[in-house]
Amino acid sequence: MILSCENLTLDFNLFRAIDNCSLSIVEGSITGLIGPNGAGKTTLFNLIAGALHPKSGRILYRGEDITALSPDRRFHKGLVRTFQIPHEFHLMSVLENLMVVAPAQPGESLFRNWLDFGAVKRAESETLHRAWSTLEFLELTHIAHERAGQISGGQKKLLELGRTMMTDAKLVLLDEPAAGVNRTLLRKLEEKIALLHRERNYTFILIEHDMEMIERLCDPVICMADGQVLIEGDFHSVRSDPRVLEAYLGETSGASA
Ligand SMILES: Nc1ncnc2c1ncn2[C@@H]1O[C@H](COP(=O)(O)OP(=O)(O)OP(=O)(O)O)[C@@H](O)[C@H]1O
Structure with missing residues (x-):
């Protein structure tokens, strides 16, 4: 395992955004992180990258407890969040x-x-x-x-x-890479992600609402709901799981699974 999150909990005032959440990421995988709006995906990325610190639980990266490390220290260990690197200098x-x-x-x-x-x-x-x-x-x-x-x-x-x-990235967190990208460049982006994974052994975690991109690139897929992992498996088993359908149907803003 390149990364393990163990029983993470995070509150925003009285609201529990991450609720005793545990998951592991296999080294060399492209793991898709899906779930309805507000499920806690971006907050989990913030915890993994070190922008937020959990109320309880711990994060292990390559066997080392990094829960208390700054984002910068994590970055230099190869744990890179895409927009942790400042946006392009215009x-x-x-x-x-x-x-x-x-x-x-x-x-x-x-x-x-x-x-x-x-x-x-x-x-x-x-x-x-x-x-x-x-x-x-x-x-x-x-x-x-x-x-x-x-x-x-x-x-x-x-x-x-x-x-x-x-950088010498090992684990890259990609937050909605498809957003705002036209079809042609999206295929190129996918191709490059797959190449980095295959030829340079990058591990990716990908948050994405574009289910076609998740289907083409990711195995396994983890679906979150209410700050917890609902289910993990291959794309088709996750997509057809009644709990996943229910979680998406329960959301009010209408993202499609
Ligand atoms: N800084 C914050 N203060 C208060 N509540 C927050 C804050 N950031 C996120 N939340 C709440 O925490 C919950 C999880 O948000 P998060 O952005 O992690 O969800 P998400 O799964 O990434 O959703 P989306 O797919 O819409 O990006 C939401 O209910 C959100 O409103």
């Missing part, structure tokens, strides 16, 4: 947006810079090389020098995925 180019995500570089310390200019240059050229290979992987080299603020919504999602590749 005025910077696509290439520069990748380069700024790279782990701390020697040139960031003036003293070090003065002592070892060669090391700074080497690190910069490694970062540039990594950023360029990331663009090649994402098939975005043609927009390398465009301002990030001017690219399409789907290209921004690809860029966001690319920025996880500039």
